[in-house]
Amino acid sequence: MPEAFLILILFQLVGSALQTVLHLPVPGPVIGMFLLAAALLWKRSRTRTDKAASSFDSPALSSLSRSLIACLGLLFVPAGVGLVTQMPVLLANGLPIAVALFGSTLLGLMVTAFVMHKATRDRPSPERIPDTGGQVL
Amino acid sequence: MQSLSHTLHQIYARFLPEPNMETLFWLSVTLAVFALGVRLQIRLGRAPWANPVLFAIAFVALGLLVTETPYATYFQSVKIINFLLGPATVALAIPLADSIRLVTRSLPAMTLALLAGSITSVVSGVLLVLLLGGSHDVALSMAPKAVTTPIAIAITTQIGGIPALTAAFAILGGIIAAMIGETTLRRLGITDWRAHGLAAGIAGSGIAAAQVAQRDPVGAAFAALGIGLNGLVTAIIVPLILYFLPG
Numbered sequence: 500m501p502e503a504f505l506i507l508i509l510f511q512l513v514g515s516a517l518q519t520v521l522h523l524p525v526p527g528p529v530i531g532m533f534l535l536a537a538a539l540l541w542k543r544s545r546t547r548t549d550k551a552a553s554s555f556d557s558p559a560l561s562s563l564s565r566s567l568i569a570c571l572g573l574l575f576v577p578a579g580v581g582l583v584t585q586m587p588v589l590l591a592n593g594l595p596i597a598v599a600l601f602g603s604t605l606l607g608l609m610v611t612a613f614v615m616h617k618a619t620r621d622r623p624s625p626e627r628i629p630d631t632g633g634q635v636l
Numbered sequence: 637m638q639s640l641s642h643t644l645h646q647i648y649a650r651f652l653p654e655p656n657m658e659t660l661f662w663l664s665v666t667l668a669v670f671a672l673g674v675r676l677q678i679r680l681g682r683a684p685w686a687n688p689v690l691f692a693i694a695f696v697a698l699g700l701l702v703t704e705t706p707y708a709t710y711f712q713s714v715k716i717i718n719f720l721l722g723p724a725t726v727a728l729a730i731p732l733a734d735s736i737r738l739v740t741r742s743l744p745a746m747t748l749a750l751l752a753g754s755i756t757s758v759v760s761g762v763l764l765v766l767l768l769g770g771s772h773d774v775a776l777s778m779a780p781k782a783v784t785t786p787i788a789i790a791i792t793t794q795i796g797g798i799p800a801l802t803a804a805f806a807i808l809g810g811i812i813a814a815m816i817g818e819t820t821l822r823r824l825g826i827t828d829w830r831a832h833g834l835a836a837g838i839a840g841s842g843i844a845a846a847q848v849a850q851r852d853p854v855g856a857a858f859a860a861l862g863i864g865l866n867g868l869v870t871a872i873i874v875p876l877i878l879y880f881l882p883g
Contacts, residue, residue: 507723514726525871526786528725529864535729540736564727567720568856571846572689572814573670577711577718578785578807579693583700584707585804588774595770596805599778603761604809605820607782607839611753611862612821615831618745 503559507567510535641702648703662696662705662713669695685815689843693807725842728860731849735857742830746861749831753838754869757782758877773798779874781805784841787867791874806841813840814847829855837862 514534515527523530542556582589589596673688673695680686700710711718732739739746758779765775776797780788785806792802817836826832829848833855836844845859 504723507726510726510729511722525864525867526725526784526790528722529784529787529867531722531726532729532732532860533864535726536732536736539729539733543733561730564730567724567727568731568846568849571724571849572687572843573667573692574717574721574724575689575807575810575843575846576666576670576692576696577714578803579689579811580696580700580710581707581800582693582804582807583697585800588798588801589804592765592770592774595765595768596774596778598768599761599764599770600781600805600809601812602764603757603778604782604812604839605816606760607753607757608813608817608820608835609824610756611749611838612826612831612835613824614752615742615745615749615834616826616828618748619742619828619830 500559500563502555503557503563506535506555506560507531507563510538641704644702645704658709659713662710663716665699666692666696666714666717684818684847687811687815687847689814689846690811693811721842728845728849728856728863731853731856732860735854738830738854739857739861746834746858746865749834750838750862750865750869753835754782754866754873755877757839758870758874762877774801776878777801778805779878780870781809782839782841783867783870784863787871791871795875795878807843810840810843813844817844817847818851830858833858834862838866841866 510531511528512531514529514531517523517530518525518527539556670688670692673686673691676691677683677686677688696710699705700707761778761781762775765778766772770778776795777792777799779795779797780791781802783791783806785803788802788806789799792799813836817840818832821832821835829852833845833848833852836848836855837859841863845856845863848859849856
């Protein structure tokens with residue numbers, strides 16, 4: 500587990516360093532994510548397996564990552580509570596903000612999913628969302 | 637109400653004099669309220685509208701108001717939670733690497749969907765604010781709101797919006813996408829995790845991605861890609877689109 504945590508932190512560090520040095524418009528952790536994915540794929544192509552096998556591509560790394568992703572929502576709470584500092588502007592422009600946030604988010608979701616849906620229809624995914632009769636998650 | 641909040645503040649100040657006790661207190665409150673929110677969501681048939689992030693933010697914000705605690709003090713207490721956001725973002729590489737075959741197979745479709753979704757988000761956000769009489773500052777701050785918060789702040793600084801406002805919009809937009817995304821897309825007959833994941837990553841960044849990632853690893857992989865690629869595309873198209881904006 501300590502090694503797994505070290506891997507995540509190291510890739511975040513390298514990502515952040517690259518962002519600073521190259522003045523990239525993308526945050527360090529996101530660059531780190533792309534780098535780690537590339538490293539995992541490179542490692543797996545050499546060992547010719549799809550499963551986590553040895554060295555840094557370990558079961559510990561995937562279980563730590565699963566735990567972190569499972570509580571991803573919690574990690575947004577500290578920044579989210581920062582909304583309290585923006586109350587005056589939010590209230591002064593309440594209607595345009597509410598309509599634009601709802602409308603634009605909804606449109607963005609629908610357009611992205613619709614285009615993706617249409618463009619992948621000839622090759623359906625093996626995994627579909629089970630129909631639970633309106634009850635989701 | 638004023639005297640009640642004053643009394644509560646006095647009780648709070650008397651029982652929590654040590655700074656590190658205050659830190660532990662707000663850390664506990666945040667964890668407990670989020671855990672309660674998750675239980676509540678499960679109790680409500682796992683309804684996406686019962687979003688635990690929104691529940692926790694509303695409850696903690698109310699707590700800060702009642703105890704008259706400044707946001708800076710609170711943030712200092714929960715810094716450790718905020719810190720984990722970095723490693724958790726890097727961790728999205730694992731579902732991404734695990735589903736790479738599926739991702740490369742739908743690369744052309746993804747490129748199309750990414751461009752369409754990014755442009756729609758930016759243009760509709762800016763236009764809706766201006767049409768409803770919102771200020772120019774608010775419109776500019778709305779432009780990059782679909783992007784993950786750190787990228788959104790970088791973009792808004794570049795175009796002259798208000799960074800703190802953009803952060804607020806990014807978080808609120810993410811919560812909205814997490815709350816209504818799955819139900820809306822299901823109603824349109826879209827039941828493919830690739831489409832759900834990509835849409836969550838592009839329209840709702842991290843918070844909506846968190847909702848999808850809990851449900852399915854393929855959805856998590858496409859959401860991770862959506863967050864990263866949308867950041868790149870939006871950083872390029874926002875200045876281009878605003879160039880044509882009057883005013």
